[in-house]
Amino acid sequence: MQTALQILQKHWKHDGFRSSQIEIINSVLEGKDTFGLMPTGGGKSICFQVPAMMQDGICLVISPLVALMKDQVQRLQKLDIKAIALTGGIKSDEMITFLDNCEFGNYKFLYLSPERLQSDWILERIKNLPINLIAIDEAHCVSQWGHDFRPAYLKIANLKTQFPKVPFLALTASATERVLEDVIIQLGLEKPAIFQKSFSRKNIAYMVFEVEDKLYRMEQILKKNPQSSIIYVRNRKSCSETALQLQSLGFKATFYHGGLSVKDKEKNMSLWLNEEVQIIVATNAFGMGIDKSNVKTVIHIHLPESIESYYQEAGRAGRDDQKAFSVILTSPSDKIQAQNQFINVLPDKKILNQIYIKLCTYFQIAYGEGINEQFSFNLNHFCQKYGFPTLKTFNAIQFLDRQGILSLSQEYSERITMQFIIESKEVIRYVSLNTQDEPIILTILRTYPGIYETQTAINLSLIAKKSSSDEMMIHSVLEKLKNLDIIDYHKKNNDATIIFNEVREDERTINRISKYLERQNQQKITQFDAILNYINEKKVCKSKLILNYFGEIIETDCGICSYCISKKPKSSDHSLISEKIIGLLKIQDMNSREIQKLTKNTDDAIIFALQNLMENNMILILSNNKYTLKL
Structure with a gap:
């Protein structure tokens, strides 16, 4: 069997592991439940990808981030490693094929969202897979005290009973001590090995x-x-x-x-x-x-x-x-703007219920129906139609997404549908007279055999690849065919896609999740207060403030943050610059650029002097962004 380092060098072309990676990998290989708390950029994916490649079977990766799942699958595929992601919008028959591939096709990685675990038939299929490791990415979502709690994550613990001998690896880049302890309990991790890299980034x-x-x-x-x-x-x-x-x-x-x-x-x-x-x-x-x-x-x-x-x-x-x-x-205006953007737009239970019901009305979903139905969605049009505030509505829909009631994809998409509206012999006649369009038309006919009978969604990039042309050329041909009444052709830009994961039950649905809404809103307020404290605190090292938030207590200052630099002696004469500034402000209020031009000092020196004068309550900054003497 190849060693972890050999696997890393062969597939990822790295010379060695980063701090904590090899320790986490060895823990997993020993069959231990493991928790890796690694700051962003620490290389979390390597911690499950390498041990999975060292063993027979497939690694199950649970993540809430669709874009990240797609990105990792694409990267693995480029390395000739078989990987699949079961993201939203995949039809049941396609999922069956994908899961068949996982069971019989020697795949190494299966990525899926926690919401997928709520489908009993998917759970049953997963039980038949030769799983060698279960990795839970963004594990802070398991905790009700985490910043993106998702109830669907609580279902992951059920996999413990199905795979009692398979190690669990929980990974996150940001979790307080309280969140870490809650994740361990909620996932049912058994005496986990905990690798907690310091949050300190000394550089x-x-x-x-x-x-x-x-x-x-x-x-x-x-x-x-x-x-x-x-x-x-x-x-x-x-x-x-x-x-x-x-x-x-x-x-x-x-x-x-x-x-x-x-x-x-x-x-x-x-x-x-x-x-x-x-x-x-x-x-x-x-x-x-x-x-x-x-x-x-x-x-x-x-x-x-x-x-x-x-x-x-x-x-x-x-x-x-x-x-x-x-x-x-x-x-000075940032606090009010942020308050309006983060706190004042949090939906309460009443508006959440109204938005959910109107969403169902908007898409004509009857009570007791709607499960697995998918729709194109324009947020601005929806809000204008029903008079809802945009940001509060977006937050409400995001909350419904996190609760698994629906899935919201915010990826821009261009949906193209078409249907041939003349007989096939007439299409062939057109092709014979317009040979320059032949590769594109024949590719479409071969790829979508039912395109004479019904409006069919087509994949432009696939047609471009198969016909050795580009997407602009395909657009041009389709527009021409439409103008000649050969096809019925529609293209529509969508801001988002919504998939309903449950049947419509109105108040029953909202009542079930409202307790999470109240807790989330309080959590958002607490987090907002913490960032305001970080901004406003002028007598503590900034690195210390961040580390303290995550439960790390250190004695020494970092020496390089804005607070630490403000305490260092400057080569320029600080007191002389301060006197010049006070003299100018006695004449009139000024902004920092005006002060810098008149004093002919460096920008850094001026900023330093202004900050010290403000800290000593000698000057104020006004709402028009000018400095004035404090009376």
């Missing part, structure tokens, strides 16, 4: 700067550190706008969010990964499964919703162990 300088001009401050940071960078924003509009602003300043920048097509996501991601652009501006849809080691700077220009999410996003910097920066830029 990351955590920075918080209160500024009046975020774009100007970003420009300074990105010029000073011209290496690969990520800027996180809270919405799609800010993504494109911020990228354009940075481009206007001469930076090479692109953007990434859930509303882009798969092709545009891949294109923009490739530009950034291949160093063709310095900056990618992104929502939190970006980052899962991204392993770019040389990210120098991560900047948040909007407040994160929790320490957990901030820590994961900040941790995408400095994976090469070189010094890196994670910066939050704040202004």
Whole structure:
């Protein structure tokens, strides 16, 4: 049998394991239940992929993140390792085929969401698989105190009775001590070996700067550190706008969010990964499964919703162990905006019930029906039709998704359906007279034999590959055929897809899950308070604050965060700069850029002096982002 290191070198081309990886792998190989608490970028997937490859049988991987499952399956397939993901939207007959492949086709990995375990027939099929390891990714979702609790995760413990000798491996990047203990209990882990890597990232300088001009401050940071960078924003509009602003300043920048097509996501991601652009501006849809080691700077220009999410996003910097920066830029209005975005939009039981009933009405689902039905969904149209607030509605639907009532896919998609509306002999006649269109038309006919009888959804990329053409050419041919009344052709862009996982039961459904809603809302408020404390606390090392949140108590300051730097003596004469600033503010209120130009000091020196003057209650920052003397 090949060793773990040989497997790693053969398939993943790494020379050695990262900290904790080999210890976790050895624990699993010894048949022990194991818990791996590894910060983002720690290489969690290797911890189950390597031991699974060392043994006969298949590894069952349970994860709530569809995009991450697809990404890992694609990566394994590129390595010629057989892997399958049972994600939403797969029909029952396809799932039967996939599970047959797992049972008889020598597959090594089966990925599925926890909601799949609620289907009795899938559970029965899983019992027949030669499972060698059960890996639970994002294991904090098991705990009711975790930041993304999903009741479906509680069903995983049932697998213990079916596979008593198969080790469980629970993995997460962010869990407090309370969550860790709850996960162990809920999964029924038996005397688990716990490998808890420190949350400390000694090479990351955590920075918080209160500024009046975020774009100007970003420009300074990105010029000073011209290496690969990520800027996180809270919405799609800010993504494109911020990228354009940075481009206007001469930076090479692109953007990434859930509303882009798969092709545009891949294109923009490739530009950034291949160093063709310095900056990618992104929502939190970006980052899962991204392993770019040389990210120098991560900047948040909007407040994160929790320490957990901030820590994961900040941790995408400095994976090469070189010094890196994670910066939050704040202004006085951020707290109110974040409160409106995170707290005031939390749905209560009443509106959750209204939204669920209207969703069923919207899709014409009768009471007692709807299970496994799939629909295209445009959130804005739905909200306009029924007068619902958009963010609160989105949060309500996300909650229903986490509870397994429905599945929400936010991936952009272009759905194309067509049907030939003339006789087959007339189609052949057209082909004989238009030979340039022949490869595309014949490929469609061979791939979809029922396309004369009914409207049929077609896969453009598949047709392009089989006909040796490109998707633009296929679009052109289809438009031409439509104009000639040869086909009935429709294309529709969808913001999302919704699959109903249960029959419609209105209040009975909502009453069953409302206790989780109340607990989730309280958890969101607690997490929001924690991020506000992190931002506002000016007398404690930022690294210490993060570590304390996750239960790690350390005595020494990090020495490189914004707090620690503010305490270091500066080469420039700090008192002289402060005097100049006070003199200017006696004349009139000014912003930092005006002060910097008039004093002719460096931007860093000015920011340092302003922060010290504010901490000593000598100046204030106004709502118009100008500084003024405190009376």
